[in-house]
Amino acid sequence: MPLLEVTDLSKTFVNRRGLFKRETIEAVAPLSFSLEAGQTLAICGETGSGKTTVAKLLVGAEVPTTGVVKLGDEPLALHSAESCRSIRMIFQDPSTSLNPRVTVGRQLEEPLKLNTTLTAAQRQAKIEATLVRVGLLAEHADYYPHMISGGQKQRVALARALILGPKVLVCDEALAALDVSLRGQILNFLLDEQRKQQLGYVFVSHNMGIVQHISDYVLIMHHGQVVERGPTKEVFSNPQHEVTKRMLMAQNLWGN
Numbered sequence: 001m002p003l004l005e006v007t008d009l010s011k012t013f014v015n016r017r018g019l020f021k022r023e024t025i026e027a028v029a030p031l032s033f034s035l036e037a038g039q040t041l042a043i044c045g046e047t048g049s050g051k052t053t054v055a056k057l058l059v060g061a062e063v064p065t066t067g068v069v070k071l072g073d074e075p076l077a078l079h080s081a082e083s084c085r086s087i088r089m090i091f092q093d094p095s096t097s098l099n100p101r102v103t104v105g106r107q108l109e110e111p112l113k114l115n116t117t118l119t120a121a122q123r124q125a126k127i128e129a130t131l132v133r134v135g136l137l138a139e140h141a142d143y144y145p146h147m148i149s150g151g152q153k154q155r156v157a158l159a160r161a162l163i164l165g166p167k168v169l170v171c172d173e174a175l176a177a178l179d180v181s182l183r184g185q186i187l188n189f190l191l192d193e194q195r196k197q198q199l200g201y202v203f204v205s206h207n208m209g210i211v212q213h214i215s216d217y218v219l220i221m222h223h224g225q226v227v228e229r230g231p232t233k234e235v236f237s238n239p240q241h242e243v244t245k246r247m248l249m250a251q252n253l254w255g256n
Protein backbone atom coordinates (compact mmCIF):
# COMPACT_ATOMS: atom_id res chain seq x y z
CA MET A 1 0.00 0.00 0.00
CA PRO A 2 1.40 3.46 -0.86
CA LEU A 3 2.33 5.80 1.97
CA LEU A 4 0.46 8.69 0.38
CA GLU A 5 -2.30 8.42 -2.18
CA VAL A 6 -3.76 11.48 -3.84
CA THR A 7 -6.89 11.14 -5.97
CA ASP A 8 -8.40 13.86 -8.17
CA LEU A 9 -6.99 16.70 -6.07
CA SER A 10 -7.83 20.05 -7.64
CA LYS A 11 -8.04 23.74 -6.82
CA THR A 12 -9.94 26.49 -8.57
CA PHE A 13 -9.54 30.03 -7.27
CA VAL A 14 -12.38 32.48 -7.79
CA ASN A 15 -11.28 36.11 -7.86
CA ARG A 16 -13.74 38.99 -7.80
CA ARG A 17 -13.23 41.53 -10.55
CA GLY A 18 -15.27 44.62 -9.84
CA LEU A 19 -18.75 44.35 -8.37
CA PHE A 20 -20.28 41.62 -10.53
CA LYS A 21 -17.50 39.96 -12.46
CA ARG A 22 -15.72 36.84 -11.28
CA GLU A 23 -12.62 35.29 -12.72
CA THR A 24 -11.87 31.62 -12.11
CA ILE A 25 -8.36 30.23 -12.23
CA GLU A 26 -7.89 26.48 -12.36
CA ALA A 27 -4.59 26.48 -10.45
CA VAL A 28 -4.54 22.66 -10.26
CA ALA A 29 -6.60 20.42 -12.55
CA PRO A 30 -7.62 17.06 -11.00
CA LEU A 31 -4.37 15.37 -10.08
CA SER A 32 -3.69 11.83 -8.86
CA PHE A 33 -0.45 10.25 -7.70
CA SER A 34 0.91 7.95 -5.06
CA LEU A 35 4.12 7.94 -3.05
CA GLU A 36 5.84 4.98 -1.42
CA ALA A 37 7.71 5.19 1.90
CA GLY A 38 11.37 6.11 1.37
CA GLN A 39 10.71 7.64 -2.07
CA THR A 40 10.76 11.15 -3.47
CA LEU A 41 8.28 12.57 -5.92
CA ALA A 42 9.28 15.85 -7.54
CA ILE A 43 6.72 18.33 -8.82
CA CYS A 44 8.26 20.66 -11.38
CA GLY A 45 7.04 23.41 -13.62
CA GLU A 46 7.57 26.98 -14.64
CA THR A 47 6.29 29.95 -12.64
CA GLY A 48 2.54 29.85 -12.13
CA SER A 49 2.16 26.20 -13.14
CA GLY A 50 0.46 25.25 -9.85
CA LYS A 51 3.30 23.56 -7.94
CA THR A 52 2.99 25.57 -4.73
CA THR A 53 -0.77 25.16 -4.72
CA VAL A 54 -0.32 21.35 -4.82
CA ALA A 55 2.10 21.59 -1.87
CA LYS A 56 -0.35 23.73 0.10
CA LEU A 57 -3.23 21.35 -0.65
CA LEU A 58 -1.18 18.41 0.66
CA VAL A 59 -0.50 20.06 4.01
CA GLY A 60 -3.98 21.54 4.36
CA ALA A 61 -2.90 25.16 3.88
CA GLU A 62 -5.44 25.43 1.03
CA VAL A 63 -8.86 23.79 0.90
CA PRO A 64 -9.17 21.57 -2.20
CA THR A 65 -11.98 22.09 -4.69
CA THR A 66 -12.11 18.31 -5.24
CA GLY A 67 -10.13 15.29 -4.22
CA VAL A 68 -8.92 13.05 -1.43
CA VAL A 69 -5.51 12.68 0.22
CA LYS A 70 -4.98 9.34 1.93
CA LEU A 71 -2.18 8.47 4.29
CA GLY A 72 -1.96 4.69 4.33
CA ASP A 73 -5.60 3.62 4.07
CA GLU A 74 -7.00 6.59 6.01
CA PRO A 75 -8.35 9.70 4.25
CA LEU A 76 -6.76 12.74 5.89
CA ALA A 77 -9.15 15.25 7.39
CA LEU A 78 -8.10 18.87 6.92
CA HIS A 79 -6.24 20.23 9.98
CA SER A 80 -6.74 16.99 11.93
CA ALA A 81 -4.08 16.17 14.53
CA GLU A 82 -3.05 13.20 12.39
CA SER A 83 -2.53 15.30 9.25
CA CYS A 84 -0.61 18.00 11.20
CA ARG A 85 1.69 15.35 12.65
CA SER A 86 2.16 13.20 9.58
CA ILE A 87 2.60 15.66 6.70
CA ARG A 88 4.90 18.60 7.37
CA MET A 89 6.03 21.35 5.04
CA ILE A 90 9.36 23.15 4.65
CA PHE A 91 9.15 26.50 2.91
CA GLN A 92 11.59 28.25 0.62
CA ASP A 93 12.67 31.05 2.86
CA PRO A 94 13.16 30.28 6.55
CA SER A 95 13.73 33.96 7.32
CA THR A 96 10.06 34.59 6.56
CA SER A 97 8.68 31.33 7.96
CA LEU A 98 10.43 31.75 11.35
CA ASN A 99 9.02 34.32 13.78
CA PRO A 100 11.79 36.90 14.45
CA ARG A 101 10.48 37.70 17.94
CA VAL A 102 10.38 34.14 19.27
CA THR A 103 13.38 32.01 20.29
CA VAL A 104 14.23 28.93 18.27
CA GLY A 105 13.31 26.72 21.24
CA ARG A 106 9.85 28.21 21.63
CA GLN A 107 9.21 27.89 17.88
CA LEU A 108 10.06 24.20 18.11
CA GLU A 109 7.93 23.79 21.23
CA GLU A 110 4.80 25.11 19.56
CA PRO A 111 4.01 22.00 17.44
CA LEU A 112 4.79 19.80 20.45
CA LYS A 113 2.36 21.75 22.65
CA LEU A 114 -0.35 21.62 20.00
CA ASN A 115 0.03 18.00 18.94
CA THR A 116 1.45 15.97 21.84
CA THR A 117 0.86 15.35 25.54
CA LEU A 118 4.57 15.63 26.46
CA THR A 119 5.47 17.39 29.73
CA ALA A 120 7.57 20.59 29.69
CA ALA A 121 10.70 18.60 30.55
CA GLN A 122 10.01 16.02 27.85
CA ARG A 123 9.41 18.80 25.33
CA GLN A 124 12.72 20.44 26.28
CA ALA A 125 14.57 17.14 25.84
CA LYS A 126 12.90 16.57 22.46
CA ILE A 127 13.79 20.09 21.28
CA GLU A 128 17.44 19.65 22.23
CA ALA A 129 17.67 16.21 20.63
CA THR A 130 16.06 17.48 17.42
CA LEU A 131 18.43 20.47 17.21
CA VAL A 132 21.39 18.11 17.50
CA ARG A 133 19.81 15.76 14.93
CA VAL A 134 19.74 18.55 12.32
CA GLY A 135 23.36 19.53 13.03
CA LEU A 136 22.80 22.42 15.47
CA LEU A 137 23.63 22.72 19.18
CA ALA A 138 21.20 22.32 22.08
CA GLU A 139 22.10 25.93 23.06
CA HIS A 140 20.60 27.22 19.80
CA ALA A 141 17.21 26.82 21.52
CA ASP A 142 17.87 30.13 23.31
CA TYR A 143 18.80 32.06 20.16
CA TYR A 144 16.52 34.37 18.20
CA PRO A 145 16.43 33.86 14.40
CA HIS A 146 18.50 37.01 13.68
CA MET A 147 21.37 35.54 15.74
CA ILE A 148 21.89 32.59 13.37
CA SER A 149 22.94 32.25 9.71
CA GLY A 150 20.70 31.44 6.73
CA GLY A 151 21.87 27.82 6.66
CA GLN A 152 21.23 27.45 10.39
CA LYS A 153 17.75 28.94 9.92
CA GLN A 154 17.01 26.32 7.28
CA ARG A 155 18.14 23.65 9.78
CA VAL A 156 15.72 25.11 12.37
CA ALA A 157 12.97 24.89 9.75
CA LEU A 158 13.96 21.24 9.21
CA ALA A 159 13.92 20.62 12.97
CA ARG A 160 10.42 22.10 13.18
CA ALA A 161 9.27 19.86 10.34
CA LEU A 162 10.86 16.72 11.81
CA ILE A 163 10.09 17.18 15.52
CA LEU A 164 6.68 15.49 15.36
CA GLY A 165 8.05 12.43 13.55
CA PRO A 166 6.22 12.95 10.24
CA LYS A 167 5.84 10.33 7.52
CA VAL A 168 5.83 12.77 4.61
CA LEU A 169 7.80 15.99 4.12
CA VAL A 170 6.66 18.49 1.51
CA CYS A 171 9.57 20.75 0.51
CA ASP A 172 8.59 23.82 -1.51
CA GLU A 173 11.75 25.20 -3.14
CA ALA A 174 13.26 24.49 0.28
CA LEU A 175 16.85 24.83 -0.88
CA ALA A 176 16.48 27.64 -3.40
CA ALA A 177 17.70 30.38 -1.05
CA LEU A 178 20.88 28.53 0.00
CA ASP A 179 24.30 28.74 -1.60
CA VAL A 180 25.65 25.66 -3.37
CA SER A 181 27.69 24.19 -0.51
CA LEU A 182 24.94 24.65 2.11
CA ARG A 183 22.45 23.24 -0.36
CA GLY A 184 24.64 20.14 -0.71
CA GLN A 185 24.82 19.70 3.06
CA ILE A 186 21.07 20.01 3.55
CA LEU A 187 20.38 17.72 0.58
CA ASN A 188 22.65 15.06 2.04
CA PHE A 189 20.94 15.45 5.40
CA LEU A 190 17.51 15.03 3.78
CA LEU A 191 18.64 11.92 1.90
CA ASP A 192 20.15 10.47 5.07
CA GLU A 193 16.96 11.08 7.10
CA GLN A 194 14.92 9.55 4.33
CA ARG A 195 16.98 6.39 4.40
CA LYS A 196 16.86 6.11 8.20
CA GLN A 197 13.19 6.99 8.72
CA GLN A 198 11.73 5.81 5.40
CA LEU A 199 10.24 9.27 4.92
CA GLY A 200 8.33 10.09 1.77
CA TYR A 201 9.27 13.42 0.17
CA VAL A 202 7.25 15.59 -2.16
CA PHE A 203 9.79 17.98 -3.58
CA VAL A 204 8.48 21.08 -5.32
CA SER A 205 11.12 22.78 -7.43
CA HIS A 206 11.99 24.39 -10.71
CA ASN A 207 15.65 23.43 -10.23
CA MET A 208 15.94 20.39 -12.46
CA GLY A 209 19.51 19.68 -11.28
CA ILE A 210 18.32 19.12 -7.70
CA VAL A 211 15.28 17.20 -8.92
CA GLN A 212 17.52 14.88 -10.93
CA HIS A 213 19.69 14.28 -7.87
CA ILE A 214 16.98 13.71 -5.28
CA SER A 215 13.82 12.31 -6.89
CA ASP A 216 12.60 8.87 -7.98
CA TYR A 217 9.54 10.10 -9.88
CA VAL A 218 8.70 13.40 -11.44
CA LEU A 219 5.53 15.24 -12.45
CA ILE A 220 5.87 18.18 -14.83
CA MET A 221 3.09 20.76 -14.53
CA HIS A 222 2.00 23.47 -16.94
CA HIS A 223 -0.97 25.80 -16.37
CA GLY A 224 -2.31 23.50 -13.64
CA GLN A 225 -2.13 20.32 -15.73
CA VAL A 226 0.36 17.48 -15.49
CA VAL A 227 1.92 17.38 -18.96
CA GLU A 228 4.51 14.68 -18.33
CA ARG A 229 5.22 12.14 -15.58
CA GLY A 230 7.38 9.12 -14.94
CA PRO A 231 10.55 7.82 -13.30
CA THR A 232 13.01 10.74 -13.13
CA LYS A 233 15.74 8.91 -15.07
CA GLU A 234 13.39 8.17 -17.98
CA VAL A 235 11.86 11.63 -18.14
CA PHE A 236 15.27 13.32 -17.98
CA SER A 237 16.87 11.09 -20.60
CA ASN A 238 13.93 11.14 -22.99
CA PRO A 239 11.67 14.16 -22.33
CA GLN A 240 8.51 14.20 -24.43
CA HIS A 241 6.75 17.48 -23.67
CA GLU A 242 7.89 20.91 -24.84
CA VAL A 243 7.84 22.28 -21.28
CA THR A 244 10.06 19.49 -19.97
CA LYS A 245 12.49 19.95 -22.85
CA ARG A 246 12.52 23.72 -22.33
CA MET A 247 13.22 23.42 -18.59
CA LEU A 248 15.98 20.84 -19.07
CA MET A 249 17.61 22.83 -21.88
CA ALA A 250 17.46 26.09 -19.90
CA GLN A 251 19.44 24.40 -17.15
CA ASN A 252 21.91 22.67 -19.48
CA LEU A 253 20.63 19.20 -18.61
CA TRP A 254 19.49 18.11 -22.05
CA GLY A 255 20.14 18.59 -25.71
CA ASN A 256 23.45 20.45 -25.49
Ligand SMILES: Nc1ncnc2c1ncn2[C@@H]1O[C@H](COP(=O)(O)OP(=O)(O)OP(=O)(O)O)[C@@H](O)[C@H]1O
Pocket residue numbers: 013014015025026027045046047048049050051052053054206
Ligand atom coordinates in the same frame (compact mmCIF):
# COMPACT_ATOMS: atom_id res chain seq x y z
N1 LIG B 1 -4.69 32.59 -3.32
C1 LIG B 1 -4.79 32.68 -4.64
N2 LIG B 1 -5.80 33.35 -5.21
C2 LIG B 1 -5.93 33.44 -6.54
N3 LIG B 1 -5.09 32.85 -7.44
C3 LIG B 1 -4.06 32.17 -6.94
C4 LIG B 1 -3.84 32.04 -5.51
N4 LIG B 1 -2.72 31.27 -5.31
C5 LIG B 1 -2.25 30.94 -6.54
N5 LIG B 1 -3.06 31.48 -7.51
C6 LIG B 1 -2.88 31.32 -8.96
O1 LIG B 1 -2.78 29.93 -9.25
C7 LIG B 1 -1.81 29.68 -10.27
C8 LIG B 1 -0.75 28.70 -9.75
O2 LIG B 1 0.02 29.34 -8.72
P1 LIG B 1 1.17 28.59 -7.90
O3 LIG B 1 1.70 29.56 -6.91
O4 LIG B 1 0.65 27.29 -7.41
O5 LIG B 1 2.25 28.33 -9.05
P2 LIG B 1 3.77 27.89 -8.93
O6 LIG B 1 3.99 26.91 -10.01
O7 LIG B 1 4.06 27.46 -7.54
O8 LIG B 1 4.55 29.23 -9.24
P3 LIG B 1 5.91 29.81 -8.60
O9 LIG B 1 7.02 28.93 -9.10
O10 LIG B 1 5.96 31.20 -9.14
O11 LIG B 1 5.72 29.78 -7.11
C9 LIG B 1 -1.26 31.04 -10.65
O12 LIG B 1 -1.95 31.49 -11.79
C10 LIG B 1 -1.56 31.90 -9.46
O13 LIG B 1 -1.73 33.26 -9.83
